Amino acid sequence: MKIIEIGEACTTLGGISKSILKLHQEFLSAGHDSFVFCPKQAPYGNRKIYSGYSKLEFLTNVIFEIRKMNPDIIHIHNSFPAPALFLSPVVFTLWDPLLPDESIMSKFIYRVILKRCKKLVLVTEWEKKRYEHYKKSEIIPAGFDPKIYHSHGKKKKLGLSIVSITGPGGKRGNVPILIRVFNELKPEFPDLSLWFVGPCSTENQAIWLHKSAYLEDVHFVGPVTDEKELAEYYRGCTIYASGSLYEGFGMPFIEANACGKAVVAFKRAAIPFVVKHGRTGLLADNYAEFKQNVRVLLRDSTLRKKLEVNALRMSEEYTWKKIAYKYLDLFEEVCENKNTDK
Numbered sequence: 001m002k003i004i005e006i007g008e009a010c011t012t013l014g015g016i017s018k019s020i021l022k023l024h025q026e027f028l029s030a031g032h033d034s035f036v037f038c039p040k041q042a043p044y045g046n047r048k049i050y051s052g053y054s055k056l057e058f059l060t061n062v063i064f065e066i067r068k069m070n071p072d073i074i075h076i077h078n079s080f081p082a083p084a085l086f087l088s089p090v091v092f093t094l095w096d097p098l099l100p101d102e103s104i105m106s107k108f109i110y111r112v113i114l115k116r117c118k119k120l121v122l123v124t125e126w127e128k129k130r131y132e133h134y135k136k137s138e139i140i141p142a143g144f145d146p147k148i149y150h151s152h153g154k155k156k157k158l159g160l161s162i163v164s165i166t167g168p169g170g171k172r173g174n175v176p177i178l179i180r181v182f183n184e185l186k187p188e189f190p191d192l193s194l195w196f197v198g199p200c201s202t203e204n205q206a207i208w209l210h211k212s213a214y215l216e217d218v219h220f221v222g223p224v225t226d227e228k229e230l231a232e233y234y235r236g237c238t239i240y241a242s243g244s245l246y247e248g249f250g251m252p253f254i255e256a257n258a259c260g261k262a263v264v265a266f267k268r269a270a271i272p273f274v275v276k277h278g279r280t281g282l283l284a285d286n287y288a289e290f291k292q293n294v295r296v297l298l299r300d301s302t303l304r305k306k307l308e309v310n311a312l313r314m315s316e317e318y319t320w321k322k323i324a325y326k327y328l329d330l331f332e333e334v335c336e337n338k339n340t341d342k
Contacts (some may be wrong), residue, residue, distance in 0.1 A: 002033040004178030009040040016249040051277030073331045092117040096248035123249045124273040143323035145238035151260030156236030163237035165252040166198035193217040234259035257311035280311040
């Protein structure tokens with residue numbers, strides 16, 4: 001099967017771009033002819049990944065190259081680029097449902113997508129509920145690489161610690177909430193340290209560190225492009241925590257679970273469909289509950305161990321190989337329906 005993946009980027013940074021890369025690699029390993037097209041420069045030009053062009057170039061040149069390749073399936077991630085929808089058959093994966101503050105143009109693009117795609121893939125039941133009126137939808141979650149994210153192997157020596165992944169600008173992960181929790185719990189746990197992994201500007205770091213009374217124990221690691229090193233941070237922490245109030249999926253939760261770590265997070269958006277309260281982590285409705293959940297897991301090693309065992313077992317359902325085969329089954333179904341319609 002000839003498959004073309006289209007999205008904004010294809011790297012190990014960011015949930016969507018990482019998913020594109022991992023699916024592409026799994027499709028190739030399964031013997032399929034897979035290609036990726038993304039405007040942002042990707043460091044994998046020798047793996048049938050074409051990148052580094054502008055959106056204008058996509059509209060004027062790349063789209064015609066894709067036409068000439070005559071793919072069996074075009075798989076688009078999020079709304080970019082809508083014109084490719086005219087190259088059917090198209091499967092569209094929606095990683096983040098349309099938010100109320102999206103522009104009129106974005107809303108129009110989504111309407112076109114829903115009308116033209118053969119199948120809409122949603123990553124959790126949360127998105128499914130928001131698109132329950134759309135009959136051509138199916139749930140396929142994101143995944144993790146078990147060769148990288150596992151409970152054994154090298155780990156960072158972080159001691160009693162909390163690790164959190166931040167997004168661009170430090171927004172994802174809600175840094176201020178975690179620093180507040182850290183400040184309030186530090187007197188109870190003198191050896192506790194807090195580690196933020198991911199892109200975060202020096203200016204924002206200075207603002208947030210100013211709010212902490214324990215500067216020497218709050219660490220901003222910065223972007224970690226090597227996934228093996230990222231896994232070492234997961235394995236090295238006591239618990240993984242995220243103060244995020246919105247996630248379309250939340251890949252770090254699965255990666256942390258696969259590394260044998262319990263998770264603390266808020267019961268918001270898609271998070272409860274990924275983090276199972278009382279089984280793979282603890283979820284909170286408000287700040288007070290969030291802080292208490294962090295306190296409980298830092299103190300109660302028996303409960304923490306129970307959640308860690310469950311997390312390891314439940315994460316096995318999310319390997320990229322299993323996820324890729326779910327996509328391949330869906331692609332085959334779409335292709336069969338296409339041939340039937342002729």
